[in-house]
Amino acid sequence: MSTTVAVKDFPVINAVVRELRLPEDQPFQKCLVLAVQHVHSSMLALLAGLRCGGADPASVTVVGKSYSTRLPAVEALRAAGARVVDPLRMADPLHSYEDELAAQVTSTIAELRPRLGAGTGLLVIDEGAVATKALLQTGDADLLSRVHVVEQTTRGARWTEAAAPPFPVVDVARSAAKADLEGPLVTASMVDGLSMALTALNHRPERIGIVGYGRMGARLAGLLSADHAVVVHDTAAQNLAAARADGRRVLERDALFDEVDVLIGCTGSPILDAGDLAAVTRPLVLVNGASSDIEFAVWRYRTAAAILPGSGGTADQPWLNHYAVGPTSRQVLVAGGFPTNFHLPGEPISPQDFQVTRALMLAGATQTMNRSEPGLVPLDAAAQAIVADAYGQVTSLSGR
């Protein structure tokens, strides 16, 4: 993989650089950057965009999410001068990966702290509010007064909204542009990951249950209903009404657990724990259609002995393994309970496509650096339009 990525090769990122006048305004010149991100090759394009806005690669630290990290991208980022922190392994697969990531980010912030001299800001490119939580826990008022955040996930945006942090945060997660442009790419790669896993497990399900009928779940239901009977559940009345309007069959949670062969969690929160699992007596395949490993709080079953044939990893890389779980080992946890799109070999979405998300995050990074008022605000509509227009040109030029 090339280490020197030219922004002009990524037209959507280039449009953000040009239209938001990053070379002229240099919004990232006087800051350190902490990015908690999926490390794929499109991270190089984001780094190139940050550089156009004045960031020195040596000031950029990327904390990878081990379950999605691709090694060639790590090597390329390092060769480009950025620091990448990522163990690529879990110390303890019997607990949630979120605990290990939080500890990693906390220690990275402590290492960065002495480098934040007077007049230096900290730009945080966050996923799941992991860094936002760790920063708030420091209670370090001087540090918090220099922080500017851009948030990529719905789960993180919701948490940040409730926490009301004393620094500016831009919500890219719930932007219409992210739902419209990234949503179809992610759900298509989720379906690919799911079918690869089901083939490896020699499993042909008929009935699929989707819990969480939001942006992701609704799209996934649409794709899967072409070949399967799909039933859905959601706790929000408005999204249940949307499901019914889309012609979906809706069930209560426990009724859905009793009926389906495959259960897909698309909520961004725990939907089933070890106690719930003990009450399920029939075979059931558990699939994460969201993020990290939080949909199914059944980590205690991720033992080496429970790894099923068709898995591809060692015990300390649970995202590469499928597990027999539950007291009678009759249920299956696909990809260790991590999202199925990252279970695919290679990168789940091509860098030319995934540049839309990186471009939205670059626009959000620019917006948050220009803000001083604390609290969560939506990504500017004008920035969303820049990304949507530029991506429209990319897709029409490539005939997609």
Ligand SMILES: NC(=O)c1ccc[n+]([C@@H]2O[C@H](COP(=O)([O-])OP(=O)(O)OC[C@H]3O[C@@H](n4cnc5c(N)ncnc54)[C@H](O)[C@@H]3O)[C@@H](O)[C@H]2O)c1
């Ligand atoms: N893997 C990826 O590449 C990727 C990409 C984008 C988003 N995501 C993740 O997918 C998840 C869903 O994102 P989204 O944009 O669809 O969010 P969303 O807020 O639009 O939808 C979530 C839905 O889940 C419902 N819900 C929440 N808790 C529930 C519970 N306990 N039981 C039943 N329903 C519940 C909500 O009412 C909502 O309808 C998030 O965690 C997001 O971070 C992952």
